[in-house]
Amino acid sequence: MEEFGRNFDKALDDKSLNEKEHEKIEYFGFLKNKIEYDLVLNKYKTYCFSALGKEYLESLSPYNIDAQQELSYVSELCDFVRANGYPTSDAFIDVRPILQKIADGLLVEGEEFLLLLRFLIGVKSLREMFKNQRLFNLQNSVVNFVLKIGNYDEIIDRIRQVIDDNGKVKDSASLLLKNIRNEYSETLREIRKRVERFISQHQNLLQENTYTIKNDRYVLPVKANERGKLKGIVHGSSSSGSTLYFEPEELIQLNDKLRILSEEEAKEVARILRELTSKVFDRLQSLLGDIEILKRLDGLFAKVRYVIEKGGQIIFPGGNYLKLSKARHPLIPEDKVVPIDIELPTDKLGIVITGPNTGGKTVSLKTIALSIVLARSGFPILAGESSRIPNYDVYVDIGDSQSILENLSTFSGHIVNIAKALRLADENSIVLIDELGSGTDPYEGSAIALGIIEELIARRVKFIVTTHLTPVKLYSMSHDKLITASMEFDPETLSPKYRILMNIPGASHAFEIAQKYGLDSRILERAKEHLDEEHVRIEELIKNLNKHISELEQRKRELENTLRDYQKQKREFEEKYKLLKIKKMEEFDKELREVYKDIQKAKRDLQITLQSKNTESEQLIKKRLKEIEGEVKHIEEVQEKLEKVFYETALSEEEKSIGIGDSVTLVDGTAIGKVVDIKGSKVIVDFNGIKLEVKPEKLKKITLPNVLNSESTKHQTQVPKIPAKVYSSGLTKNEIDVRGMTVEEAVEKIDEFIDQLLMSDFTIGYIIHGKGTGKLATGIWNHLRHDRRIKNYRFGRPDEGGVGVTVIEL
Template sequence: MEELRKNLHNDTDSKSTNEEEKLEYLEFLKKKIEYHLVLEKYKNLCYSSLGKEYLDSLHPYNVDAQQELSYVAELCDFVRANGYPPADAFIDVRHILQKVADGLLVDGEEFLLLLRFLLGVKSLREMFKNQRLLVLQNSVVNLVLKIGNYDEIIERIKQVIDENGKIKDSASLLLKNIRNEYAETLREIRKRVERFISQHQHLLQEATYTIKNDRYVLPIKANERGKLKGIVHGSSSSGSTLYFEPEELIPLNDKLRILTEEEAKEVARILRELTSKVFDRLQSLLGDIEVLKRLDGLFAKARYVIEKGAQIIIPGGNYLKLSKAKHPLIPEDKVVPIDIELPTDKLGIVITGPNTGGKTVSLKTIALSIILARSGFPVLAGESSRIPNYDVYVDIGDSQNILENLSTFSGHIVNIVRALKLADENSIVLIDELGSGTDPYEGSAIALGIIEELIARRIKFIVTTHLTPVKLYSMSHDKLITASMEFDPETLSPKYRILMNIPGASHAFEIAQKYGLDESILQRAKEHLDEEHVRIDELIKSLNRHISELEERKRELENTLREYQRQKREFEEKYKLLKIKKMEEFDKELREVYKDIQKAKRDLQITLQSKNTESEQLIKKRLKEIEGEVKHIEEVQEKLEKVFYETALSDEEKNIGVGDYVKLIDGTAVGKVIDIKGSKVIVDFNGIKLEVKPEKLKRVATKNIVTSASSQTKPEITNEKRIATKVYSSPLMKNEIDVRGMTVEEAIEKLDEFIDQLLMSDFTTGYIIHGKGTGKLATGIWNYLRHDKRIKNYRFGRPDEGGVGVTVIEI
C-alpha cells in the first residue's frame, strides 16, 4: 500500500511538472510567433478592460475551445439579427465595488457610473430575453439570463442621484427640509446684506459681499471699523480693507453652518444606505461581472468574425488543412493567403524554395492558426479549413543568442532538442531552415536524422529547407509530402504561396544574377556543380513553372466560381423578395375586390329598400355582378396559395409522381398517388380516391399512419359563435401569439381573442408567429385580417422580426 501511495504521488508530481513545462514552453512559443501582437487585434474590439483581461487569460490548456467557439457562432447570428449590445453593460465598475467591499462610502458620481452600468446590463438582458427567434436552450442566452436583476438598486439610485451625480432634494424628507431651510436662510442673509449696503455704502470699499471661512462678510474700509458692530474675519494684503461680518448676520451665518453640517450628515446617511443596498448584492454583482467579462471577450471575437471575415474552426482530429489562411499582422492589401494540407495518413511536409519566399511567415501562420483556434479564437482562414488539437513546438527565426554564447546553429539545435523532448503523437513540430547554420553536408545529415526521429515517433511536422538531400528524401518517402514556395521565373520574385506535392528550386544563380553578380563568376560557379544536381534542379524548375501556371489558372477558376456563387445567392434573394412582393400585390388586389363587393352589397340593399323599384331585373344584375366578384376573389386566392406553395416547399416536396406518398398541405392523412390526369393528381387515401390539384399536396418520404381521430375535420367556427363563447384571459403580458401547428380555424379563434386583448393593452403592435410551412396558415390569417375592422395595417415581418414566418399587425 505504501508503495502504491508513492507511485501515485510520483505520477501526480510528474503530471504537475509536465503541465508546468508546457505552460513555460507556451510563453516561449508566443514570443516566437508574435502571439501577443496578434492578440491585440482581438482586444481592440473589446468594449472595456473586462474583455481584454478575459482574452489575455485564454490559452489551449484552460479553455474548452468547442464550447467557446460555439458561443462565438451564436453571438455572430445574434449580432447580425439584432446589432451589438450597449457598451454600458461592460463598464468596469470593479473599483466602485471594491470600495463597497472595503466599507468605504461611494460618492454620487460613482453611483451615477454604477447606474449606467446596471442600466446597460438590464438592456443586455432584455435584448436576449426578447429574442423570439433564438432557441431557449441556446447556451449564450442562458449565460446572459443568469445575470441578476438589479431593478431595486436602479430605482433607488434614480430616486437619490440626479444626472450630475448630486443627491436629489427628494432623496429624503429631512434633506428636503434642510435644503429648504438653507435656501430660506440664504435669502434672508442676502436681503440683510442688501439693506446693510444701502445703509452703509459710504463705509464700504465695494458695494458687494464675499465669503470668508464659509461666512458672508462685507469689505469695509479699515479706518471705519469703529463705527460698526460685528466680527472681522481678515483683511486685504494692503490692510486697507477689512472683511467684516455685521452683528445682524452672525446668527444667520451660524445657522447656515449648522444646516450645512446637517445636510452633509444626511447626505452621508443616504449614501451609506445606498452603499448598503449594493453591499447586499455584492457577491451577485462580482459573479455577474465575471460573466460580463467573458461576454465582452466573446462579442469581440464575434466582431472579429463579422468585420475581418474570420472563420470559426473547432479544433479536433489529426487532419491539418488551412485554406486561404492569412497572417493577422500583415495588412489586408498585402497579405497573400496560403493553402497547406497534412492528411492523417502523412507525417510531415518538407517545404523548399528560395529565400524571402514566405516560408517563415507560412510557418508562423500555421502555428498562430492552431494556437488561436485551440484558445477559442476565430482564425483568418477559409471555411474548409481543419485544425487538429495539437500542441505546437517550433524553431522559427534567428536563434542566435549572444548572452548565452550560442551561434545560430547552436541556437537552432537547442530549440529542436527542447521540442523533441516535449513533443508526442498529439503534437506538431515546425522547424524553419532545418540543417542551416553549419556545413551543408553535415547539416543535411543532421536534418535527415531529425526527420527520421520524428517519423519513428509518429510526430507530425512541417519543416523548411534549402538542402537538396532533404528534398530528395522527402520526395521518396511515402509518409512525407514535398511542397515549395511559388516563384515567378520571369520576374525572379516570390509569390508567397505554397505549392503542395512539388519540390522547390533555390534559384540561387538567377537571384544572384538579378542583383548584379558578374556573369563570369556565375559561369565558374556552375562548373563546380555535378551534372546530376544540375539535371534535377532544371527538372524541378520546369515542374515549378508548369505547376505555377496551373495554380494561376486554378485561382482564376475559383474566382469565377465565387463570383458565380455570389450572383446565384443575389438572384435567389431577389427571387425570394419578388415572391413576397407578389404575394403582397395579390393581397392588395383581394382587399380592393372585397371593397367592391361591400359596395355592391350596399347598392343591392338600397335597391331592395327602394319603393320605386318594382322590377327584379336590376336585383338579378347586381347579384350576378357580386357572383362575378366572388369568383374573381377565389381566383386571386388560388394564385396567392400557389405562390405560398412555391415559396415554402422544396423541389423534392413538390416533385410528385405516380407511386409517391403525399399528404394534403393543410392535413395529416397520407395517401398514395395512383394516377396523374392533366392538372389533377389522383390520390388513394386508404380506399378513398380523390382528385387534387398538385399545389394542394406535399410529397412525404414514407407512409405515415394517421388515426381517424386526428384526421377529422373540425366544424367551422362562425364569428357569431366565437363572440358568444369568448372568455377573456388575464391582461396581455407580451404582444405576440404563436399559432404554429394549429389549423386555420384554431388559429383564428386564438387570434380573435388576442386582438381583443391587444386593444385593451398598452400595445399598438402585435406579432403573429405562424411559421413559413406551406403558407396555408398564413393565407388563412391574412384572409381573416383583411375583414377585421380592428386592424389598421398588417404586413410580413422584417428579417429581424422573423421574415415571412411572422405577420405584424397594427391596431
C-alpha cells in the same frame, strides 16, 4: 495488496498526466512569444466595449475554453447583431472600482452612482434585447446565460429618485433634506439682502461695492483705515494690507446659521448616500456574478465585430485534417497580405516546404500556428470558410533562437526548442520547424534534419518544416507519408510571391538572386564549377516545374475569382427572387384585405335594403348577392395564387420537377404514391390502387428507397403532428408551433396564444406554421386579418424563419 498496487500505479499515471498538462500550459507562454500571439490578441481587444472584454480575451487559451461552445456563441451572436445591431456600450462600463468601495464599506459619491445608473440601465437594455429575440433552440444558446443577469429595476428607480443628472443628491431625496435646503436658501437670501443694505449705507468705507466669501462666511472688503468706524469681525487682509475682509455684526448670526445648515445638509446627504450604498450592497454578490457574464459577453461581441468587420471565419476545431484556405496573417495590413493555402490530410504526416529566402516561409508557419491556436482558443480566424482546424497542440521552432544570456548559438537555440517540442509532442500535436537543420554544417545539418523527421514519422506526430537542404528535399519527394511544397517564386523578376505551392519542390534560386544583387558573374561561373552535375540537373528540373506550376496557379486563381463572382451574382439574384416572391405574397394579402372591406360594405348595404319599407328591392338584393358571390370567388382566386407562391418558395426545383414514374407525397399529408400520367394542369397519382387527380403544387417529389428503408427519412417526409404549447399567463416564450395542425386547430391555439401574449411582457409573437403548400399559413393570415388585437403581421426575416414563420405585433 494487489488492489493497492493498481491504485498506486493509477495515481502515478494521473500525476504524470497532470505534470504533462502543466508542461503544456507552461509551454503555451513560450509559444505565444514565438508566434507574436499577444500582438494579434490586441487586434481582437480593440473591438471590446471596455476593459471587461479585454480581460476575458486575455484569459483564453486552448486549455481553459470549450472552443466548440465558444464559437457556437460567436456564430449565434453574429446572426443576432446582423438582425438587431450591437447592444449599448453602457452595459459594459467597468463599475468594479465602485463595487469595491461598497464592499470595503466606503461611501459612494453621487457622481459614482450616476455612472452605476448608466451601467444598470445599459444592462437592462441588453436583457430586453435578448428577451425579445426569438430563438427556436434555447437549449444551448447564448441567450441562456444573458437572461441569467439579474433585474435591478429597484436600484435603478432608487438612484433616479435620489441622484440628479449632475450627480447631486436631489432635494426630494428626503423631507429633512428638502427642509434644510429651503431654510438654507431663505437664510442666504436674507444675508444677501443685508449685504446689499450694508453696501448702500457704507459705500465710502468699502474698497469695492461687492462681497466675498472667507472661511465659508460672507464678508465685505473694507478700507483698512476705516476699520474703527464699524462693528464686526476681521477675517483677513489683502497682501498689501490696504483691504480688510470684514464681517459686519448684523451678518454674524446669519453666517453661523448658514454654516450649521451646511453641516446638517452634508450629514443628511451622507445618510442618504449610505442608505443607497446599502441597497446596492444587498445585491453586491449578484452584481459581481453578472459582471463575469458581461465580461464574457463583451469578449464574444468583440469576436463578432472581428468576423463582421475583418471578414473572419468561425472554424470549429476537430478531427485530424489540417486545411487552411486563403489564410491571412492578422498583423500584415490587408492591402499587403498574401493569403496562403495549405493542406495536410489525415493520411499524411508532414509537409516539407522549400524555396528561396524571403519567400514567406516563416510568415506562413506563423500564420498556420496562429490559426490553430486562435481557433482552439475560441477565436474566429482570417481564413476561408472551407478551412479545417484539427484539435492539435502546437509546438514550434520559429525565428532566431540565438541567446547571449544563455550562451546559445543559433544552432544550439534551435536544438533546445526542437528537443522540447519532441518531448511534449504526441499524435494529437503538430510541430512547426523553420529552417530545419540550419545554423551548422549543411552535411551534418541534413543528417540531423532527416533524423528529426524520421523520429516524428515513427511517433506519428504531424509536422510542417521549412528547409533549404537538398537531401531533405529529396527525402520528402520519395516518402509516401510526406508532402513536398514550395514558396511560389517569379523567375522573371526574381521576386517571391509569398504563396505556397503544394506537391511541388522549390528551387533555391541562389545564383540568380546573387546576380540580381550585384555579385560578379565571373565569381558565379567559378562557383558553378564546384556544383555536382546531378545537383544542377535537379535544380533546373525543379525551376522549370515551378515555372509551369506557377502559371497554372495563376490561371487557377483567375478561374476561382471568376467563379466567386458568378456565385456571388447567383446568390444575389436568388435572394432578390425570394424577396420578390415574399413581396408578391404580401401584395396578395393586401388585395384580400381590400376585398374583405368591399364585402363588409356590401353586407351593410344589403341589410339597409332589407330593412327599408319603401322599396321593392328584390332585383337589387339579387344584384348585391351576385356581387358578393363575385367577391368571394375573387378571394378564392387570390388565395389560390398565394398558396402557389408559398409552394414555389418552400420547395426546391428538384422536389417540384415531377414526371411520370416519380414517387411523390402530398406536401400536407403522409400518403406516398406514384405518378402514372399528367393531364394538362393535373397530375394523376396512384395511391395504392386509388388514382387521384392532384394539382402539381400539392405534391412533393421524393426518393422512394429512402422512404421505404429509412425510418428517419420517413419522418422527414411527413409533417409531424406537433401539439401546440399552451402557455400560462406567465408566458416565458413568445412563439407557438402549429405545424401539422388543420387551420381550425391552429386558429384555436393561436387565439389562446394571443390572449397570453397580451397578459405577458411580450409585444411581438412568432407563429411557426412551416412552408408546405401555404394552405395553413393562408388560413392563419385570413384569421389575423379580422383580429382587432393584432396591430400588424408579416413574414419572418431570414434569421427568424422566413416564410415558414408569421410575426405578429400586438
